[in-house]
Amino acid sequence: xxxxxxxxxxxxxxxxxxxxxxxxxxxxxxxxxxxxxxxxxxxxxxxxxxxxxxxxxxxxxxxxxxxxxxxxxxxxxxxxxxxxxxxxxxxxxxxxxxxxxxxxxxxxxxxxxxxxxxxxxxxxxxxxxxxxxxxxxxxxxxxxxxxxxxxxxxxxxxxxxxxxxxxxxxxxxxxxxxxxxxxxxxxxxxxxxxxxxxxxxxxxxxxxxxxxxxxxxxxxxxxxxxxxxxxxxxxxxxxxxxxxxxxxxxxxxxxxxxxxxxxxxxxxxxxxxxxxxxxxxxxxxx
Numbered sequence: 008x009x010x011x012x013x014x015x016x017x018x019x020x021x022x023x024x025x026x027x028x029x030x031x032x033x034x035x036x037x038x039x040x041x042x043x044x045x046x047x048x049x050x051x052x053x054x055x056x057x058x059x060x061x062x063x064x065x066x067x068x069x070x071x072x073x074x075x076x077x078x079x080x081x082x083x084x085x086x087x088x089x090x091x092x093x094x095x096x097x098x099x100x101x102x103x104x105x106x107x108x109x110x111x112x113x114x115x116x117x118x119x120x121x122x123x124x125x126x127x128x129x130x131x132x133x134x135x136x137x138x139x140x141x142x143x144x145x146x147x148x149x150x151x152x153x154x155x156x157x158x159x160x161x162x163x164x165x166x167x168x169x170x171x172x173x174x175x176x177x178x179x180x181x182x183x184x185x186x187x188x189x190x191x192x193x194x195x196x197x198x199x200x201x202x203x204x205x206x207x208x209x210x211x212x213x214x215x216x217x218x219x220x221x222x223x224x225x226x227x228x229x230x231x232x233x234x235x236x237x238x239x240x241x242x243x244x245x246x247x248x249x250x251x252x253x254x255x256x257x258x259x260x261x262x263x264x265x266x267x268x269x270x271x272x273x274x275x276x277x278x279x280x281x282x283x284x285x286x287x288x289x290x291x292x293x
Contacts (some may be wrong), residue, residue, distance in 0.1 A: 027251030031076060031258030032265075033239065034280060041255060042073040043134060046286055049180075049247070056235055060226065061122045063113055064234060065211060065238035066180035067221035067242035070214050073182045075252045077211045079259055084204050087142030094205045097165040098172075099212025102183065105173020106217035113177050114224065124289050127179045129287030135187055157198040160205065164195045171205075173213045182210040218243065 024047035044070030051060035084090040112118050168190045172183030184206040193275035222241035226234075238245025 023048065023247055023250045024254045027029065027072065027253075027255040029259040030072070030251075031255030031279075032262040033258075041076045041259075042069050042176075042179075042220055043131065043282065044285075045069040045072040045187065045251065046180035047289055050123070050127075052235060052247075058234055062118070062120055063221065063224075063226065063242045064244065065219065066113060066123075067175065067218065068244045068248055069180035070176065070182075070218050070221070071243050071245075071248045072251050073180075074211065074214045074218060076255055077182055077207055077214060079256055080207045081211050084207060086272045087202055089200075090208060091201060091205050092161075092203055092208065094160040094165070095208025096212065097160070097162060098169045098187070098209030101166045101169025102173035102176070102209050102213030103169075103216040104186075105170035105175075106177045106213045107173075107220065108170070109174040109177025110217060110220050112174075118178070121293060123178075124293055126175075128289045130175065130179050130185070131282045131289070135279040135282040137185070137189065138275040138282065154267075157201050158196050160191070160195070160197060164191070168195070169209060169213065172209070173178075173217075176210075176213065177217055182206075182214060184210055196262060245257075 026044060026048040027041075030041035031158040033041065033044060046065050049068045050061055050065035051288045053064045058064055081090065168187050171190065172187035175181065175186050177185035184203070187206045187209065188199070191197040191205065192199050197205070222243050224241045226239075226242045232259075234247070236244055238244070238246035238249075
């Protein structure tokens, strides 16, 4: 493989920065982690750059970007005194187990490009359906104390939620919140805002474990001995992540500001349409 031209790298990093701003914006707007946008963008770019085994590169770098937006969400919730620390740490413990098991599958010869596309497209279609269903409902304002009346989030519930969410996170390169919040809210009857808060801290903890594990691996590089950029650690392309991280934070603050200006059901319908388009586009690459 020939060296990647510097002009190509600049163009790639520009695309990453724009994608990160969109992902961060959606994260702040709808409370998603951003990985649902980060990871497929990384996947397309790693493939176009001719990187061997683009899937683990995309997953690892996407998780690193999601970690940044998750950290921002946890800090914001802590400042708002709306952080369920005990429940979040419990979820994060089991999520770390799930993401470790998923990492073994991710790096095995049985999980290739085709399996990744099927898993991620299914996740996108699931997200689209979920957003369409929520977008059809009008917002219901509930008392803040409703969160306190939610059932106790016990270790059994945390183990089911965390292992499933962590496994999906490592296979698809997303934070897992899109899976864990519905499980806690629909099956374990946790108040929605409480479930979101628990999932953010849980995601931060389990993604930290997953990213550190993927950083410790020795990946296969292209002929020039680099990934998209020359700054890599394991499967994480730090140069690409850095170009996305800062713009993602800017987008997240913009999305959080607009969150209070536009009716949420319109935003959810728009995100559902975006997820549907991305899922279809990903399947067409098979």
